[in-house]
Amino acid sequence: MADPSSYRPKPGQIPDSPGVYRFRDEHGRVIYVGKAKSLRQRLSSYFQDLAGLHPRTRTMVTTAASVEWTVVSTEVEALQLEYSWIKEYDPRFNVKYRDDKSYPSLAVTLGEEFPRVQVMRGPKKKGVRYFGPYAHAWAIRETVDLMLRVFPVRTCSAGVFKRSHQIGRPCLLGYIGKCSAPCVGRVTPEEHRELAEEFCDFMAGRTGAYIRRLERQMHDAAEEMEYEKAARLRDDIEALKRAMEKNAVVLADATDADLIAVAEDELEAAVQIFHVRGGRVRGQRGWVTDKVEAVDTAGLVEHALQQLYGEEKGDAVPKEVLVPALPEPVEPVQQWLTERRGAAVSLRIPQRGDKKDLMGTVQRNAQQALALHKTRRASDLTTRSRALEEIAEALGLDSAPLRIECFDISHLQGQDVVASMVVFEDGLARKSEYRRFQIKSFEGQDDVRSMHEVVGRRFRRYLQEKQKAGEWSEESAVEDADGESRLDDDGRPKRFAYPPQLVVVDGGQPQVAAARRALDELGVDDVAVCGLAKRLEEVWLPGEDDPVVLPRTSEGLYLLQRVRDEAHRFAISYQRSKRSKTMKAGPLDAVPGLGETRRKALLKHFGSVKKLRAATVEELCAAPGIGRRTAETIAAALATAPAPAPAVNTATGEIMDEAEE
Structure with missing residues (x-):
């Protein structure tokens, strides 16, 4: 681990001008690339007291062994150079969007003598017209299959085209009317190119005029009693309409825009992009990234814009880009987009109307993508096992904490103070054992006292039920005096009689000390305690002056965060339900x-x-x-007044009174 003061530039060496900087490690590898309006101010911020830095920034500056910079004339040049260096060096501490090359596009190779329609992935090539990207390749093939009836453009590979030309016989698509068979001379190169351009015009959104022209031709054929031709045109129109139905009409026909939404938490972020062309959603793509560097929503948007348009030019950059937050400052980014397009580009946040409604849809997709990513990550047995092992190692536990309980306090300005307890077993939520508490002893904004009370109540009940379980065991009984089973369906003691190996509290040193004190007062010494501070994601242990900082890529940190966030969600939902009952007319x-x-x-x-x-x-x-x-x-x-209906514990389905834990 390097000392940042060992490679800190001398005072006055750093210029006060726009530029791009690179941090390198001891092996000379670039580990971080950034840009700044003022290099002096930005780089100086990295060399302050380490305790005041964000944990991710602190890890980066202690990993680095040197820093260098390049001065540019404008912030636009800095933006472009930053993008180029990120693509070149792939720095480990920069935001990295995964799967950025995995989304297929519909491509028309207009640069060839006989243009071909095909599915393409990867970097875009010169002389190729792209539409999309799409979420799945089969969606492109379905659309193309419908449109080949009207626009019989070549779709075969170069080898198939060459062989058909040699033998003088077209492939199957030529026989069934889904290819104009330019390989055997059924159409001239000029006629085939015209078909390809009409195909591109239709995909670009100029659909209304073409369909109206086909409808006129159909009516003319019917009036001239050419019913077979009229029927073929009717089927062509239906095929085009089915292809259009795959993309919902959401905005005005002349609208060309990209909508970008971000869903994020402390550790990860999901980005979703909808491509709207001609008023229709022509494609969708999404990325998931680890937030390796300290970055807010505006910073994530800026990185997404770089990733999306860094290699695009011309019409590939839309007239309008709608985002949830504007980069700061916004002018250089907007100017950079304008240069990429060759015309003015509007970068803004939608405020009202259809565009804001569509942005809400994109946002929901981003949230769902992040939730799905977390679910897949949590469902992996190997990942969960590694997370529990990392937690045990970081906290000095003898074994992996197979049962983790997390407590959180929630209130509204000191009123309706409540607490939650969530349970994770083997890294998975066990919602049937969630519990909610009302803080009875006092009202006020004292999370420390509340945490002491709720942990004490939980383990006091544990000791009581443990004593009862011991008495029942001696009597070899499994039912109480009322004939009710004392065991769950899986044969374990009910409610609080099953202890955790680890208690996690939402908070720092004070909350951890309160929880430990509550356990000590009850004589419980076989349960570990830690706290997770939300601001810096630091893990605090009882009696320690310094926190445990888990690596950014740690699965153990990811699991602790999930447990903490679930406790927070459960506490908030309970507090809101109590608040809504209080606000109702009584x-x-x-x-x-x-x-x-x-x-x-x-x-x-x-x-x-x-x-x-x-x-x-x-x-x-x-x-x-x-x-x-x-x-x-x-x-x-x-x-x-009529008595209120009894409350129900949503976790267990049991009716509970106001004093139930």
Whole structure:
């Protein structure tokens, strides 16, 4: 691990001008490429105190052994040079979009004497007209098969074309009317090229005029009683319409735009792109990237634009690019896109109308892609095993934590404080054992006290049920006094009687210390505790002054993050459900003269509506701000109001009262 001060440039060496910089490791390999409006300000930021750097940036600067830079005239030149160097060096610490060359496109080789329609992948070639990319090659072949009836363009390879020309007999497509057979001279090179250009015009979105022309020809043929020709034209029109139906009409016919959406978390990001040409979605593609460098949504968008248009020119760059966040500054990127296209390009965030609605669709696709990627990653047994082993090694555990429980606290400005407990076994969520807690002892924004209470309650129940299980074991009983089974369907103790090997809390040192203190007070010394701080993804251990920083590519860190995020989601959903119940019109709303402030004071004083219903007039008078007349009115209103339906634990399906854990 290198000391950044050992290769830090001397003061005054770095120019205060736009440029591109490269960090190299001890072997001379480029590990990071970046651009800056001011090289001096940007590079100086890397050589500050390591404790103030983002963990990913800290790893990069300690891996590097030298830094160099190149001065350019404008930010546009810096953008272009950065893209070129990223493509050339493939730096390990830059954002890398995976599968960027795996999406097929529909290609027409207009540079050949007899243009060919085919599926193409990889870098684009000169003299070839591209449409797409598409998600699947079979989608292209289905579209082409429908359109060859109307535009019988050559689709065969060079070898098949040459052989048919030699033997003077076309291939099968020539016999069934799906190829004009230029190989045997049925059409001239000029006529075949005209067919290929009409095919391209139709794919480019100029469909309305062509279909109207076919419809006129069909009607003319019918009037002249050429019914076979009219029927063939009718079938041609239907084939073209079926091909058009594969791409939904979403915007005005003249709209050419690319829509880019990003779904991200702390560690990964998914990018989805919809290509709209002639008002129709002509293609879709997506990438998933590890966020190796510290980058926000605008930075991800800028990287996506570089990846998407770095090797494109002309019409391949659309008139309009719609994004969820604009790069900062936006002018150089917009100017770079304009230079790539050769005409003005609008780079903006859609605010209203059909384009914003379509952007919502693209965003949902990005979120689904990220969720699918995480699901596939989590479902791999080898990956899960490696993650558990890495956690055990990083935390110094004797064995892999096969059962992990994570706790999180949620509240709204100190009100309705709740907590969640989620369970992961063998790296997978076990939702039937999720639990929700209401923090009873106090209200307020004190996550440390809340964490101490909830961990203490969970393990107090564990010790109680462990004692009961021991008594039942001695009696060789598997049912309690009510005849209810004390075991789950898989034969394990119910509810809290099954302990974890690792407790994870959402937070840093204070929350970890509170959880450890709760366990120590109960004498539980065989359960490990750690915390995951959300801001820097640092793992904290009890009594340690410095966090454990897991490698960015660690599967163990990925699993801990998933556990933490699931606990956060479960806590938030519970807190919101309680909030929505509180906000609904209740029996106190109808009491004249009782405003929102005194209603909240009553609920805070008694703790719940259930206890409020059971209170006497004298007990109501003891609440702050409540006189006897008001207390009598409240008691009458509560007596006549219907009782609320019982709450249901969504994790277990059990009916629970307000004090249930």
